[in-house]
Amino acid sequence: MHQDNSTSLIPLVDLQTQSRLLKEDILRRMGDVIDGARYILGQEVQEFEERFAAYCQVDHCIGMANGTEAIHMALRALDIGAGDEVITAGNSFAATALAIAHAGAEAVFIDIDSTDFNIDIELIEDAITEKTKAIIPVHLFGQPARMKEIREIADRHGLKIIEDSAQGHGAEIDGKRCGSFGDIGCFSFYPGKNLGAFGDGGATVTNDPALADKLRLLRNYGQKEKNRHDVLAFNSRLDTIQACVLLSKMDHVEKWTEQRQQVAAWYREDLADVELMLPEERHDVRHVYHLFVVRTPHRDELMASLAAKNIAAGIHYPNPLSRAAPFVDSRTYPMGLPVCQTVAEEIVSLPMYPEMTRDQVSRVSEAISSFVKEKENASELV
Numbered sequence: 001m002h003q004d005n006s007t008s009l010i011p012l013v014d015l016q017t018q019s020r021l022l023k024e025d026i027l028r029r030m031g032d033v034i035d036g037a038r039y040i041l042g043q044e045v046q047e048f049e050e051r052f053a054a055y056c057q058v059d060h061c062i063g064m065a066n067g068t069e070a071i072h073m074a075l076r077a078l079d080i081g082a083g084d085e086v087i088t089a090g091n092s093f094a095a096t097a098l099a100i101a102h103a104g105a106e107a108v109f110i111d112i113d114s115t116d117f118n119i120d121i122e123l124i125e126d127a128i129t130e131k132t133k134a135i136i137p138v139h140l141f142g143q144p145a146r147m148k149e150i151r152e153i154a155d156r157h158g159l160k161i162i163e164d165s166a167q168g169h170g171a172e173i174d175g176k177r178c179g180s181f182g183d184i185g186c187f188s189f190y191p192g193k194n195l196g197a198f199g200d201g202g203a204t205v206t207n208d209p210a211l212a213d214k215l216r217l218l219r220n221y222g223q224k225e226k227n228r229h230d231v232l233a234f235n236s237r238l239d240t241i242q243a244c245v246l247l248s249k250m251d252h253v254e255k256w257t258e259q260r261q262q263v264a265a266w267y268r269e270d271l272a273d274v275e276l277m278l279p280e281e282r283h284d285v286r287h288v289y290h291l292f293v294v295r296t297p298h299r300d301e302l303m304a305s306l307a308a309k310n311i312a313a314g315i316h317y318p319n320p321l322s323r324a325a326p327f328v329d330s331r332t333y334p335m336g337l338p339v340c341q342t343v344a345e346e347i348v349s350l351p352m353y354p355e356m357t358r359d360q361v362s363r364v365s366e367a368i369s370s371f372v373k374e375k376e377n378a379s380e381l382v
């Protein structure tokens with residue numbers, strides 16, 4: 001194992017290196033926007049939408065204010081609201097469920113597959129009722145949900161699919177990009193995402209031209225032309241200034257994804273023989289490693305031991321969604337989401353960002369393996 005003997009902080013994510021690298025290009029693009037006062041839906045938004053649609057292998061991209069609004073607008077575009085149920089994974093970030101609630105629908109939380117942390121496809125059909133209108137699979141941590149099977153289930157029951165691809169930029173199943181499987185795909189460009197803005201940003205993608213038109217109306221006061229408001233709509237646009245950042249980053253996102261995959265491969269190499277559950281990568285997918293999440297029953301102690309060595313770690317997420325105050329009365333399947341619950345108590349996200357060096361990965365791995373060895377020795381003494 002390579003050794004990095006430094007004690008400097010290894011952060012969970014590094015937002016500064018990319019910004020430093022692209023600062024000049026981004027400032028130039030922003031300068032043009034300022035000079036032309038193109039703050040709202042300027043040409044950079046359209047330029048980015050075209051590039052991101054191509055990146056996702058779809059016909060249309062509609063920029064949105066953030067990922068939560070992207071999901072909310074997607075539900076509205078599909079006329080899903082009061083009295084409807086929407087099935088999603090019990091372990092997602094709260095925004096998935098908040099968007100469902102903001103549309104007026106009820107989130108129904110399904111347990112997950114402990115091997116890939118995504119919605120358990122074996123459970124979905126049992127949770128479908130007459131009220132169910134859509135499934136929102138989440139490509140959690142950058143590994144695609146099982147979209148082929150989910151599409152079959154949705155087709156059998158006449159359900160829509162909205163992909164929550166907030167963590168899945170560039171992820172694929174058999175070469176097909178996440179966001180292109182469902183009726184609408186939703187992305188977040190929150191700064192820490194694999195493609196991140198300098199603030200909030202999001203997008204919906206679709207191959208359906210009618211849905212694309214509707215999404216464009218929904219994000220912009222329902223206006224096709226000025227002062228004509230045809231639908232009950234919102235103000236949920238991607239800022240031109242953020243499109244500048246995203247356009248600049250688009251040139252690098254593939255390289256950054258490969259660097260993330262390299263970091264994951266180093267972790268796997270270092271931790272192969274350590275008593276710790278590594279994340280499974282399915283053979284048919286391109287995992288984009290938004291996060292590298294491992295499991296141990298000694299999670300809290302491990303995090304404390306990493307913190308003592310100046311290594312940051314995170315928990316994504318510490319509770320199933322059905323435990324959050326707005327959703328405590330929601331329907332779950334099965335009751336109590338047992339896998340979500342166990343996984344939530346054992347997961348830890350290790351530092352993961354494209355610029356992580358071999359030495360930094362080694363330092364994290366070394367810290368983990370010495371913690372695990374100490375734990376083993378202590379249990380032998382008992």
Ligand SMILES: Cc1ncc(COP(=O)(O)O)c(C=O)c1O
Nearest residue numbers: 066067068093095096166188190
């Ligand atoms: C899985 C998931 N869904 C939705 C969102 C919401 O995106 P945003 O923060 O841009 O609203 C996020 C990220 O924050 C996310 O990780």
